[in-house]
Amino acid sequence: MPRRDQPSRPVGDVGGESGRRRISRRRAIRNSAAVLGGAAGLLAGESAFGQASAVQTGTQTGRRFRAFMRFANSPRSSVEEVRMFALDENRVVVRTEASQCCYSIVGQALGTTQSPDTRILGHGGVGVVEAIGAKVRRVQVGDRVVVANTPYCGQCYMCLRGRADRCQMLPGYGNALVPIGELADGTRVVQHNNEGGFAELMIPYEWYCMPIFYDVSPVELSILGCVGACGLGTTFGVAPVEPGSDVAVLGCGPLGLSAVQGARIKGASQIIAVDPIRARRELALKLGATIALDPNVEGMNLVARIKDLCSGPTDRRFAGGRDTTVNPNALGPDYVIEAVGGNIVPPMGNAEAGPDPTGLLSLQQAWDLCSAAGHLMTVAIGHQGNFTLPGNQWSNGAKNHHPGNMNGVSTLRDMSRFARLTATGQYNAKALATATYPLDRTREAFRVVADRTTVAAVVVV
Numbered sequence: 332m333p334r335r336d337q338p339s340r341p342v343g344d345v346g347g348e349s350g351r352r353r354i355s356r357r358r359a360i361r362n363s364a365a366v367l368g369g370a371a372g373l374l375a376g377e378s379a380f381g382q383a384s385a386v387q388t389g390t391q392t393g394r395r396f397r398a399f400m401r402f403a404n405s406p407r408s409s410v411e412e413v414r415m416f417a418l419d420e421n422r423v424v425v426r427t428e429a430s431q432c433c434y435s436i437v438g439q440a441l442g443t444t445q446s447p448d449t450r451i452l453g454h455g456g457v458g459v460v461e462a463i464g465a466k467v468r469r470v471q472v473g474d475r476v477v478v479a480n481t482p483y484c485g486q487c488y489m490c491l492r493g494r495a496d497r498c499q500m501l502p503g504y505g506n507a508l509v510p511i512g513e514l515a516d517g518t519r520v521v522q523h524n525n526e527g528g529f530a531e532l533m534i535p536y537e538w539y540c541m542p543i544f545y546d547v548s549p550v551e552l553s554i555l556g557c558v559g560a561c562g563l564g565t566t567f568g569v570a571p572v573e574p575g576s577d578v579a580v581l582g583c584g585p586l587g588l589s590a591v592q593g594a595r596i597k598g599a600s601q602i603i604a605v606d607p608i609r610a611r612r613e614l615a616l617k618l619g620a621t622i623a624l625d626p627n628v629e630g631m632n633l634v635a636r637i638k639d640l641c642s643g644p645t646d647r648r649f650a651g652g653r654d655t656t657v658n659p660n661a662l663g664p665d666y667v668i669e670a671v672g673g674n675i676v677p678p679m680g681n682a683e684a685g686p687d688p689t690g691l692l693s694l695q696q697a698w699d700l701c702s703a704a705g706h707l708m709t710v711a712i713g714h715q716g717n718f719t720l721p722g723n724q725w726s727n728g729a730k731n732h733h734p735g736n737m738n739g740v741s742t743l744r745d746m747s748r749f750a751r752l753t754a755t756g757q758y759n760a761k762a763l764a765t766a767t768y769p770l771d772r773t774r775e776a777f778r779v780v781a782d783r784t785t786v787a788a789v790v791v792v
């Protein structure tokens with residue numbers, strides 16, 4: 332049996348270049364943690380900001396750390412000091428290195444939506460394990476982990492049926508947010524999704540922790556933790572993109588731009604990206620889109636334009652092509668990914684705003700675009716209101732609709748796979764991390780995300 336500090340495989344092996352880099356990543360991180368007081372693993376160009384002591388306290392009781400939190404029944408959000416309760420036997424203490432600002436929590440971060448409890452915000456992040464509860468087996472002290480927004484327990488009904496993206500350890504299944512500490516005035520503090528992220532420490536259950544053994548920077552891994560995995564999942568998950576296919580991606584935020592890259596990695600022949608923001612369209616073209624369209628320019632012609640792009644010289648019914656004259660439902664992309672959503676917080680200034688702040692227009696267009704037997708992935712959030720679909724098409728149009736973020740991603744299996752795609756340069760997370768902020772400026776980072784003046788903002792802790 333190998334000792335715990337001597338992994339039996341070369342965890343520093345990147346991209347199959349076995350033999351060239353046989354470094355124990357866990358050992359390297361542990362060694363540097365000892366030297367740097369826990370601010371280990373930040374790669375060149377990334378600096379550490381004020382951090383709590385890394386001294387181990389056994390149960391961790393009373394350990395102090397700083398966290399960006401939203402207060403109960405108040406619009407206030409700010410960075411505060413938290414005192415830890417004793418570590419739960421199923422939880423892990425992770426020293427945070429980076430955490431990405433998901434658009435879906437801008438309302439909580441900026442105080443425009445209600446919060447019933449005082450919580451550390453975040454959809455997880457990236458960091459190094461500093462302590463584990465007595466029952467934890469998945470990770471060891473010194474591991475770098477992605478604390479994913481979606482857990483993988485491996486034991487529930489969903490995990491056992493290939494839908495770990497709906498793992499029943501999510502709070503949505505009635506799992507309470509359990510306090511992990513308190514403020515100086517005794518206010519009990521929970522973590523968003525039982526994991527937090529915008530804090531010097533994350534204290535998640537082990538089923539949120541995905542160890543990563545590839546040389547990828549914390550900032551890049553933070554992109555993967557939620558939006559990156561969600562976007563890649565639209566092309567790897569429930570309806571994997573087939574080589575040579577047509578893919579349309581509506582919305583080119585970090586999620587849509589990950590879908591563009593996933594489609595490219597899977598060998599799509601045509602990738603049509605749609606976004607009102609010029610910089611995002613240009614980035615889409617760099618990351619694999621074959622054409623980028625502005626919905627404000629295309630207007631109500633957008634669906635017809637994309638369908639036209641998906642017709643071609645082989646479209647003769649008896650020659651393996653689609654029927655271009657009789658049935659318009661036969662036309663359209665093989666895969667349509669809707670990653671637009673509605674405005675959760677109105678942007679300040681309306682420069683390059685999309686045509687519909689409710690997000691319903693893009694849902695309607697995505698449905699109309701999807702061809703018969705094609706696949707429609709809807710993964711965006713913040714849609715406001717309802718829209719109608721033709722009943723006969725809903726029933727018999729043979730459009731395959733796959734709703735829900737993470738779209739078939741199994742985080743324990745896929746985070747490692749996605750990290751390897753990043754390490755080998757196939758997935759470009761760096762291009763999406765267009766702004767970094769220290770913990771003290773987390774609220775400012777969310778303002779920028781709400782205004783869509785950057786692609787993805789990452790808080791480096």
Ligand SMILES: [Zn+2]
Nearest residue numbers: 433454480557
């Ligand atoms: Zn998220």
Ligand SMILES: [Zn+2]
Nearest residue numbers: 484487490498
């Ligand atoms: Zn599960």
